[in-house]
Amino acid sequence: MFIVLIQFFDLDQLKRASLYIYIASVIVLIILFISPASIAEAKNGAKSWFNPKGLPLSIQPSEFAKIGLILYLSTIISNHKEKFVDSTIKSDILLLTKIIVITLIPIAFIAQEPDFGSSMVYVFIAGMFVFLSGINWKIIGTLVVGGVTVIGGALWIIISFPDMSQHVLGLDQYQIDRVLNWFDPDHQSSDTFQFDRSLMALGSGQLFGKGLGPSEVYYPEAHSDFIYSMIGESFGFVGSALVVFLYFILLYRLLTHGKKL
Known part of the structure; x- marks a missing residue:
């Protein structure tokens, strides 16, 4: 539906509206966060949907917020490139900071639902924008090495010390079990x-x-x-x-x- 609607807007209109779409999507995530159970009942331990009682309707705001994030990140990168025609390490770090901050705002509320899967999708979207934005490869390489190191260290802790990882990494038991199941399909858990x-x-x-x-x-x-x-x-x-x-x-x-x- 959104793909069809977007066909009626040109890029300049989407660019001008991107900030408002992004802000609106974040506001909806905030409303979801503070909504009572009668409007947003938790399902499977996650408060991720608007599902008003009595209505055959279920809406997941994080899915719509992805559109706002993509549009606004596109605008931010475009404006940044127009301002800094000749990019430098300093300007690239500034752009990277903008991408990270803009992405972390919706993630902060999605993580509280909690919805780890959607949060990782947002991280992936931001990563693709970093890759396509033309940021210096030295910076991207540093991010990749740092990310691999952190993820590798976290996986090592989960695999080697599963009982301790829940406290050290702040993970729920089901998240630890999913990692253990991935590396050892014969791992038995609930x-x-x-x-x-x-x-x-x-x-x-x-x-x-x-x-x-x-x-x-x-x-x-x-x-x-x-x-x-x-x-x-x-x-x-x-x-x-x-x-x-x-x-x-x-x-x-x-x-x-x-x-x-």
Whole structure:
């Protein structure tokens, strides 16, 4: 729907409106944060949706806020490049600081829901903008090395000292279990049921799948983060591999087009 609506606006109009769209999206996240359970009831331990009682309606503000973030980051980078035609290390660091601050504002409220997955999507969006913005590769390289070091250290703590990592890293037990399940699929915890059943559904599709229809392998919330397992069950290895290939083509075209702008 938004893609269709955007076709009616030119780039200058979107650029002028980007700040207001961004501010509005952050305000909606704040409203969600302070809303009572009658408007925004927590589901699976996360208060991420507006779901007024009595209405067949569920809205996740973080999804709309992504649009505001993308539009405003585009404007910030464009304005910065117009102001600093000949970029320097100092100007690139300034631009990087702007990108980080603008991204952290919505993340601060999304993390309180808590919604770690959406927060990581925002980090990924910001990372793509840093990559496409033309910031000096020395700065990007430093960020990559620092990020890999921090993530590697956190993973080492979780794998080596799972009991201690909950206090040191401030993670919930289910987040620790997901990391352990990733490195050791045989790791047993209360969080393995969904993971085990989704793998069973994915593998049950074999080469060509079972076709469209109700899933024969039950696992909760199949429509959410585990939708790929449903694709694998319905269309098999061929169908699921095609989905990965289409995503690769989409990302490749987005990156190459972005570098031309």
